Amino acid sequence: MPNTACFRLRNPRLHLATWVLMGLTVPAAYAEEGAQATPATPSSVAATPSAGPVRGSSVTHTIQQGETLDGVCRKFKIAAANCLQISYFNKLENNRLPAPGMVVYVPLSLLPFKPEQARLIQTAGKVQINGQEARAGVRLDENTRITAEADSSAVVELADGSRLKILPSSVADIVHSRTYTAPESTSGGKFMQWIGSKIRLIQGAAESAVKKKDKTGNADSKPVEVETVTSLIGVRGTQFRVAAADRFVPFDRAEVLEGSVSNINTWKNSEIALNGGQGAVVDPNKTEMQAIPLLPPPTVPEKGQILRRPNAYWSFSPAPGAVAYRVIAASDPTFNDIRFSEKNTLPQADLSRLENGVWHLRARAVDAQGLEGLDATSAIELRQPAWLLRNPSVQNRQGRLHLSWTAVSTADFEALPGATTVKIDLASEGTFSTPLASLQSAGNELVLPKLGPGRYHLRIGVDNAVLKNDEQQFFVLEVPASTYDMGYNLLLQGTP
Numbered sequence: 001m002p003n004t005a006c007f008r009l010r011n012p013r014l015h016l017a018t019w020v021l022m023g024l025t026v027p028a029a030y031a032e033e034g035a036q037a038t039p040a041t042p043s044s045v046a047a048t049p050s051a052g053p054v055r056g057s058s059v060t061h062t063i064q065q066g067e068t069l070d071g072v073c074r075k076f077k078i079a080a081a082n083c084l085q086i087s088y089f090n091k092l093e094n095n096r097l098p099a100p101g102m103v104v105y106v107p108l109s110l111l112p113f114k115p116e117q118a119r120l121i122q123t124a125g126k127v128q129i130n131g132q133e134a135r136a137g138v139r140l141d142e143n144t145r146i147t148a149e150a151d152s153s154a155v156v157e158l159a160d161g162s163r164l165k166i167l168p169s170s171v172a173d174i175v176h177s178r179t180y181t182a183p184e185s186t187s188g189g190k191f192m193q194w195i196g197s198k199i200r201l202i203q204g205a206a207e208s209a210v211k212k213k214d215k216t217g218n219a220d221s222k223p224v225e226v227e228t229v230t231s232l233i234g235v236r237g238t239q240f241r242v243a244a245a246d247r248f249v250p251f252d253r254a255e256v257l258e259g260s261v262s263n264i265n266t267w268k269n270s271e272i273a274l275n276g277g278q279g280a281v282v283d284p285n286k287t288e289m290q291a292i293p294l295l296p297p298p299t300v301p302e303k304g305q306i307l308r309r310p311n312a313y314w315s316f317s318p319a320p321g322a323v324a325y326r327v328i329a330a331s332d333p334t335f336n337d338i339r340f341s342e343k344n345t346l347p348q349a350d351l352s353r354l355e356n357g358v359w360h361l362r363a364r365a366v367d368a369q370g371l372e373g374l375d376a377t378s379a380i381e382l383r384q385p386a387w388l389l390r391n392p393s394v395q396n397r398q399g400r401l402h403l404s405w406t407a408v409s410t411a412d413f414e415a416l417p418g419a420t421t422v423k424i425d426l427a428s429e430g431t432f433s434t435p436l437a438s439l440q441s442a443g444n445e446l447v448l449p450k451l452g453p454g455r456y457h458l459r460i461g462v463d464n465a466v467l468k469n470d471e472q473q474f475f476v477l478e479v480p481a482s483t484y485d486m487g488y489n490l491l492l493q494g495t496p
Contacts, residue, residue: 058089058105059182059194065100072097075183078110085110106182108196113178116159116195117141124330124337125152125168144174148204151353153338160195162208162224167328168341170204175227198225205243205341228252230284238276241372248343249370255279255294257374279371295321295365295373298347303379308473309411312352312382314361319347319373322365326372329359333379356382384411386469387462389422394448394477401479404445408462421463422446430457430474453481 061072069092073083087095090104097104118140120129126149127134140146140156146166148154154166159177166172176198184190199206206226226233228244231252238259245251258276272289274280279294300316307314314327327349329340340359342349343366351359358381365373390413391406408420423440425432426448436456437449458475 058107059111059180060103061106063097063100063102063104067097067100069095069097072104072106076106076110077112077181078106082110108180111180111182113180115142116177116179118144118159118174118177118197119157120146120154121157121163122155122336123152124154124339125149127152127154127166140174140177142174142177145171145202146174147171151339153336153341155336156199158195158197158224160197162197164199164224164226165207165336165338167205167207167338170206171202172204172206173200173202174198175200176225196225198227200227201242201244203244203246205241208238208240208242231282243372249281251281251283251370253279253281253370253372255371277374281369281371292367292369292371294371295319295367297374297376298322298325298363298365300361300363300376300378301380305378305380307351307380307382308385309352309383310388312350312354313348314351314380315348316363316376317347319365321367322347322373323368324366326362326364326366328362329354330362331357331359333360335360335362351380351382354382356384358382385473386411386471387416387464387467387473388413389460389462389473392475401448401451402445403448406444408464416462416464417466418464420467423461423463425459427457427459428454432457432459451479453479455479 061076069083069087070080072078072086073080078086084095086092086104086106089107092098092104120127120134120136120138120140122136123134128145128147128149129138129140130145131147146154146156148166148168148170150169153168156164156166156174158164159179164172174197176196178196180194180196181191182194184192208224208226226242228242229252230245231242231254233240233242233252233254239257240259241253241255241257243249243253254274256274256276256278260273260275270287270289272280272291274291277294278291280289280291282289296319298316298319301314305314316325319325324343324345325347326341326343328335328338329349329351331337331339340349340351340354347363349361349363358379361378361380362375363378364375367373388409388411389405390409393404395402395404403424405422408416408422410416419442421440421442424438424446425435426437426439427433427435436451439446439448456477456479458477459472460475461470461472
C-alpha cells in the first residue's frame with residue numbers, strides 16, 4: 001500500500017477516542033512515531049501512556065526532498081485558506097515541514113470528497129428513517145437517522161459493502177458516507193480514492209461486519225467509524241460490537257470477536273491493544289484501561305428444542321464469572337432479522353412474545369464490567385400447545401402428595417370435548433430412563449407415590465378421542481424437606 005494510504009481517527013469534539021484497525025499493521029498506521037500500541041495478552045492488560053499527542057482522522061504523507069507546506073497543499077488539492085490547518089494539526093514549528101522521509105498527517109476533512117449513499121438492506125419489526133417508517137431498499141444519505149424500536153432491528157450496507165447491524169431499541173445516525181481523493185506519495189501525480197463512513201450511535205448497540213475493500217475493488221475502505229457520546233470506534237475487516245452507555249453500565253463498551261484493535265483514550269493520552277476475544281470499558285476520567293478477556297460461551301441446549309406456550313422459557317447453564325446474560329433471537333441463522341434482545345440476571349429468557357416458528361438464538365454471559373462474552377448458538381421451535389393442564393399443583397394430605405388440576409383445555413382455554421385421560425410418568429431425572437411410576441387419571445387428581453425431598457420430573461400426555469394428539473409436556477416438581485409437615489400447594493414448573 002502506498003505511503004499515503006495510512007488512516008488515523010479522531011473526533012476533536014470528544015475527549016475520548018477508541019481506534020480500531022482490522023487487518024493492517026497497528027503501529028505504522030495508528031501510533032505516533034516512536035509510540036507503539038500495547039499488545040494485549042489473554043489476561044487483563046493495563047493501558048500505557050502514548051509517546052505523543054493523538055492525531056486524528058487523516059491520511060499520512062511522506063515528505064519529499066525540497067517539499068514545502070504550500071506544495072503539500074497543492075498536491076492534495078487543499079485550498080490555500082485551509083493550508084495552515086495541516087500545520088496546526090501536526091504542531092509544526094514556524095510552519096516548517098519535518099525532514100525528508102518523515103511523515104505529516106493530512107486531515108480527511110480537508111480532502112476533496114464525493115458523497116456516497118448507504119442502503120437499508122434489511123428491516124425487522126418497526127424501523128424508522130428520519131421519523132418515518134421504512135422498509136428494505138431505501139437509499140440513505142448523510143445526516144440520516146435510523147431508529148430500531150423494541151424487538152426490531154436494521155441492517156445498513158455502507159458504500160464499501162460493509163454492513164452494520166442496528167440492534168433492538170437503538171438509534172444511529174449516518175454522519176459521513178464519502179469517497180475521499182488523495183495522491184500517492186510516490187506515484188508522481190497518481191491519485192487514489194478511499195471510502196469512509198461514520199455512524200453516530202445515539203443509544204443502544206450495533207454490530208459490524210466490515211470489509212477491507214469496497215465491493216467494486218477500485219477504492220480502499222477506511223475503517224468505519226462508530227461514534228458514541230464518549231468514544232470514536234473504528235471498525236476494519238472484522239466482527240466487532242459497540243454499545244453506548246446505559247442505565248446498567250455508565251460507560252461505552254467495545255468487544256472484539258475477530259481482528260486486532262488499538263484503543264486510545266485521548267483525554268488521558270493512554271493506549272492499549274485489543275485482540276479478538278477481548279473487550280474494554282473506557283472511563284474518560286481514568287488513564288488506566290484494561291484489555292479484559294471476554295467470558296466464554298455458556299453451555300446451551302442443542303438445536304431442535306421445542307418450547308410451548310404460554311410459558312416459553314429457554315434456559316441454559318450458568319457460566320462462571322457471569323453476573324448477567326444476554327439472549328438474542330432472530331428468524332435467520334445469520335442474525336440479520338433480529339426480533340429479540342434482552343439481558344437478564346438469570347440464564348434464561350422468556351420467548352413467549354415471539355411468533356410461532358423456528359428461532360435462532362444467541363446466548364452470552366456478561367461480566368461484572370458489563371462486557372458481553374462470546375456467543376453460544378442454538379435454535380428452538382416455538383409452538384402453541386395442543387392442550388393445557390390448567391393450574392397444576394401438588395398438595396400434602398395426611399402425608400401423601402396429591403397432584404391436581406382444574407381442567408384440561410385447548411390452547412385457547414376451551415374445554416376438551418368428550419372423555420379425557422391424563423397420563424403421567426414420574427422420574428428422578430429428565431431422561432426418564434428409569435421412571436419411578438406411571439400413573440393415569442380420568443378425573444382431575446391422582447395420588448403420587450411417597451417421595452423424599454428433591455427434584456422430580458413429570459412427563460404428561462393427554463388421551464382424548466377428539467384431540468388426537470400425542471404431544472407430551474414436561475414439568476418439574478421441587479419437593480422440600482418440610483412438605484410432609486405442611487399442607488400448602490406446590491405449583492408445578494413447566495420445562496421445555
